[in-house]
Amino acid sequence: MGRHTRARIDLAALRHNYALAGRLAGDAQAMAVVKADGYGHGLERVASALEGMAKRYAVATLEEAERLREAGIQQPVVLLQGFHDDADVATCHALGLEPVIHSDHQIDALADSGSTVTVWLKVNTGMNRLGFAPGDVDDRVRRLRGLDGVTLRGMVTHYACADDRNDGMTAHQNALFTDLAARYPELAFSAANSAGHFRPEAPRFHWTRPGIMLYGATPMIEESAAELGLRAVMTLESRLTAVRTLAPGEAVGYGASWRAERPTPMGIVAIGYGDGYPRHAPTGTPVWVAGARVCTLGRVSMDMLAVDLSGAPQARPGDRVELWGAQVSVDEVAQRAGTIGYELLTGVTARVPRVYEDPVVSG
Ligand SMILES: Cc1ncc(COP(=O)(O)O)c(C=O)c1O
Incomplete structure (x- = not known):
């Protein structure tokens, strides 16, 4: 049906990755980070697929937390940035959300x-985005404990x-x-x-917060997802809509940025940056076509791209x-495009249907 451009979501792979996070968390529990629409995989479906495994969820925004409650998720939900608007404290109370203060x-x-609210305190140990300095923590704990209902x-x-793995920062943060x-x-x-989770020397404390690894992309700069034992959850796929052979000297796409030096069989794929495929992916970015690893040619258009x-x-x-x-990891494509898997997964646009595959449900 249609142009067959879609994101297939393998919920068994998601559970496999969550189980790995759970094992690596040791005695700690892993709260599932499902913000940004479950890193582009569909918030409700991801959260539901992890029910019975994840004892806590974490999201960035109140709206995401509301969606989880509407989907029937009853576990505690941590709001990683807390509330932005004072009026939202009442919503945290009503929905049983746990804002990070x-x-x-x-x-x-x-x-x-x-209001009656359960909260977490954010400590700034070196990221310097949000949180209280370690030296201010005692005072803020006292303040919070002095509030009725909190x-x-x-x-x-x-x-x-x-x-x-060679950074000096994590050890410093852990010491604090x-x-x-x-x-x-x-x-x-x-x-x-x-x-x-992949730093054996780092303490696990009581709760870990795995995000990207649940979706099967690598969180490490030097190891691939496959090397870490992760399985890709999203397969972004399409079809060839046209095939032609370019004569020597002929170019393809906007700017005529790539030109054939010899007769080159070329295919046009029905996907582009309007779907979230990165426009910055240069000629040579890997693509899997008809069982073979090939690569892109020329500039990515809004609705199509060319492959060799x-x-x-x-x-x-x-x-x-x-x-x-x-076959082609999102991390490889991201690296070619000068970004990270996180950005590509969360950037798949709304016009790409998500198609869910769940062997547990389908039998
Ligand atoms: C506060 C917080 N915790 C956990 C995560 C999950 O991080 P990752 O996706 O790298 O596992 C994020 C994501 O950015 C975050 O902001």
Whole structure:
């Protein structure tokens, strides 16, 4: 039907990746980070697929948390940036959300609202985006504990460089956070993002927060997802809509940026940057066509792109094309395009239908 451009979502792979996160978390529990529409995979479907496994979810925005509740997710939901608007404290109370408190104005809003809310305190151990300095924590804990209705569940910090096994920053952040954990043994502590799971020396504390690894892209700068034991969840696929042979000297696409030096069989694929395929992917970006690994040619257009079929001379219009998935990792495409898998996965646009595959449900 249609142009056959779609994102197939393998929910069994998602569960496989979550189970790996759980094992790597050791005695800690892994809260599933499903923000940004489940990293582009579909918030409700991802969260539902992890029900029974994930005991806690984490999102960035109140709207995402509301969607989880509307989808019937009953587990605690952590709001990683807390609330932006004072009026949202009441929604946190009504929906049982757990905002992360990173600033004094949020503590003031909690005091003014008088609502019953469970919160986490954000500690800035070196990322320097959000949170209280370790030296300010005792005072803010005292303030929060002095508020009727407010329960302080624990503390959260976020790694800046855990994707690099040779960084010196993670050890520094862990030393600061470990000190706090020792002083507040009654509270829950959470530090590890996906990369933290692959740093055996990093303490796991009580809760880890895996995001990108759940979706099967690598969180590490030097290891592929496959090397880490992760399985691609999204397969972005389309079809060949046309095949032609370019004569020597002929160019393809806007700007005529690539020109054939010899007779070159070429295919046009029905996907482009309007679907979230990166326009910055240069000539040579890998693509899987009709069972062979080939590469892109010239500039990516809004609705189509060109591929070199020299390595797949048998390819015909209608043949399946994988832009990323199990054969070509999203990380490889991202690296070619000068970005990261996170951006590509979250950037697949709304016009690309998500098609879910779940062997547990379909039998
Ligand atoms: C506070 C916080 N925790 C956890 C995560 C998950 O990170 P990752 O996707 O690298 O696992 C994020 C994502 O950016 C985050 O902002």
